[in-house]
Amino acid sequence: MELLDNIPVSMPVEVIKRKLHIKEDSQWNEVQPLVEAALPVIAAKAVYKVCYIDKKLKDAVLIDGISFKSRVLRKNFDAVERVFPYVITIGDELQQKARAFNDLLKQYYLDIIGNIALTAAREYLEERLRTKYGLGGMSRMSPGSLTDWPIQEQKPLFSLLGDVEASIGVKLAKNLLMIPQKSISGIYFPTEISFYSCQLCPRERCPSRMTGYNEKLAREYGIDEH
């Protein structure tokens, strides 16, 4: 398992303003001190592993001897032999800081700032994988993003990686969500055409949607999330 400690997190002011829908200077004057308070407590870390697919079954794949059951994952791995499971976190301190505020708006701002930091850390990992392993296009999938690959698959993902808690302090709660909450997990894989789970997810009004639902593609993958 490879460890990336002290990931530099870049949070350009324009990105923060856009994500928080800040247009007025007066709003920014309120948010700027929160950004300044957040930066020192963000501790971005990641673990990842280089793994090889042992076997491709009908609706499942065997990676380094561990089974993952998902029709979509299986189809995405059609032409793939090497994959990169990962867990990324920014730690718990930012959320502790947010909880200390009674002001719900400030809590919301800090939550979004945490999400921006987590995305920046993920982009850092992605770029590291791209340069270190000579990869071109890459896509990723996360357990729980589709009913086809449910949250229960966090267990084999963590088993595949090893002792994630000892490395970066992330563990699975009983409900299989990660602690600290500001953590993300998944598998990166090389692709010529970018894949987003959102293409197969019909959920409406999702604030995190990256691209539109594609019913035709969902049919091609043989899943019906309706």
Ligand code: SF4
């Ligand atoms: S639309 Fe939202 S819930 Fe659905 S896969 Fe995308 S981010 Fe996840």
